[in-house]
Ligand code: SF4
């Protein structure tokens with residue numbers, strides 16, 4: 001450990017740390033464009049200047065290693081003037097498009113200008129113009145005028161995806177980011193450059209003009225599109241007189257799992273969630289009142305006591321598994337999580353994407369829930385009522401030789417006359433839950449977007465049937481999950497630090 | 504929580520009777536009444552709506568309008584500054600890609616609900632493009648249904664500034 005003084009305060013950091021990392025880890029704000037924890041230093045933007053005692057000129061914090069006894073100043077008239085001059089230079093050719101720029105509200109340039117800028121423009125010459133609306137491919141739109149040439153995007157395609165699509169073309173004032181002639185940005189992680197870009201030069205075509213960011217509320221969640229379970233932010237908003245809508249997913253830093261990134265497929269899957277928000281209760285293909293449909297579900301469950309099969313999705317939360325298992329034991333219900341389409345080899349790769357498309361299948365063997373085809377076939381033969389939970393692949397049942405009553409408890413999806421009852425439940429972003437990822441990391445997804453259609457979550461429905469009214473993840477963890485062998489060393493509070501269990 | 508004790512007034516008998524204060528007030532009313540009755544042209548009211556007000560100044564905040572550029576295209580770039588500043592949250596904007604090549608962004612929908620609007624002028628102050636103004640001079644707006652009071656982009660664009668008399 002080395003100790004240094006920053007603005008008169010002593011801090012202790014590990015040896016061989018970059019000064020900028022030391023400062024940021026202490027919560028000291030230091031303007032920077034080109035440095036990014038996932039891409040390292042580049043030293044081209046000069047925005048991270050600090051004063052170091054004993055050095056004649058200000059130094060860039062991103063290319064300075066910490067030294068014992070270093071005395072650093074990040075504030076003060078002198079260093080602020082340096083930062084202001086650099087900012088002024090960055091803004092010489094900047095279009096200041098903030099009213100039409102999707103980055104406005106989360107733009108580093110805007111923020112730094114408000115912190116250390118606030119100067120009167122001295123510019124008398126016209127600005128150098130660039131191309132305004134370049135479609136780079138992969139849903140990424142480039143505005144060359146807004147670029148500060150930090151090369152984060154270029155380094156992302158070099159270091160992270162190793163696809164090398166982007167580069168800096170031309171020289172001096174005319175330097176611009178572009179793809180190489182005839183090439184397009186084309187990799188499954190390309191949209192991460194939109195988050196990496198500190199300004200509005202790279203924006204998302206998908207989110208383009210959809211919403212000003214300051215209206216959005218962010219919720220912490222876990223992506224459920226594959227077994228990696230990347231940490232994400234769900235950005236949503238309920239417009240006046242409108243209903244809740246999700247506008248985008250963004251990666252949420254989780255060093256253990258996804259770092260700073262997510263895949264484009266996961267990022268765009270928010271649209272699928274939105275489509276589910278309108279699902280209605282249906283009885284034999286006809287729209288029904290929710291309360292009546294819920295009553296019907298209870299009546300059906302009672303009528304077929306002992307002759308029921310719960311065919312559950314392996315992407316349900318751990319709490320839901322545990323409660324379903326409890327209900328199944330209590331009323332002698334068969335339980336199967338057999339999914340013929342669980343694996344998709346075309347989806348998987350060596351970075352984040354997994355061929356296993358299930359969000360929580362790792363929990364099944366830990367809890368002893370059967371997911372084999374044989375187990376399913378056997379249970380299907382004996383059952384008269386099949387309840388699909390968290391899934392709606394009804395063809396699997398309807399193709400079976402003998403007639404069964406089918407009930408679907410899912411966030412949404414197609415129904416037909418053959419389905420006795422479709423009772424919509426809270427979708428993934430409308431419910432909390434714990435998920436175990438492909439490497440055994442246990443994560444809690446806290447996103448519970450209110451649903452204005454009055455539909456219940458699966459935990460609420462199960463709480464009613466079981467009669468103990470336990471509906472919150474925390475209660476279920478404390479009362480039931482920690483008593484189970486594989487989870488005895490965990491607690492609900494520990495989930496925020498993403499603990500790992502042996503699979 | 505801090506609690507502030509406020510002393511009640513009106514403890515004396517004179518105050519408790521109320522009547523002296525009431526007569527005091529009535530005296531003022533009566534004085535104005537007799538003065539006005541003896542000199543009617545002096546009265547500070549006029550018979551609206553037969554007589555229309557003549558003192559609508561340039562800065563009067565009337566019903567909004569959306570301004571246009573020199574080439575006649577809509578000036579608004581759908582930046583949502585007005586909607587953000589609006590205390591009544593009565594501006595409803597949807598943005599879209601601009602097709603006329605003048606700029607990049609424009610409103611697809613721009614509705615102001617005049618029944619919710621408090622005519623504070625915050626939207627005009629907030630606009631970075633001088634695209635919304637309240638200089639129409641319209642101080643009275645009549646409609647038969649609630650929907651009539653939702654001013655659409657087309658209606659707002661068609662409105663002109665009040666002629667300066
Ligand atoms: S990049 Fe930032 S400063 Fe530039 S126009 Fe966009 S929001 Fe404004």
Ligand code: SF4
Pocket residue numbers: 146147148149150151152153154177196197198199201202
């Ligand atoms: S496009 Fe964005 S990320 Fe790329 S160099 Fe320009 S400012 Fe940096």
Ligand code: SF4
Pocket residue numbers: 585588589590591592593594615619620621622623624625626627
């Ligand atoms: S005048 Fe005030 S209340 Fe009315 S639209 Fe403008 S900001 Fe909103």
Ligand code: SF4
Pocket residue numbers: 578579580581582583584585586596629630631632633634635
């Ligand atoms: S009227 Fe002005 S403030 Fe409102 S969206 Fe249009 S440009 Fe922005």
Ligand code: FES
Pocket residue numbers: 031032033034035042043044045046047048060061062063
């Ligand atoms: S962040 Fe240090 S030079 Fe760019």
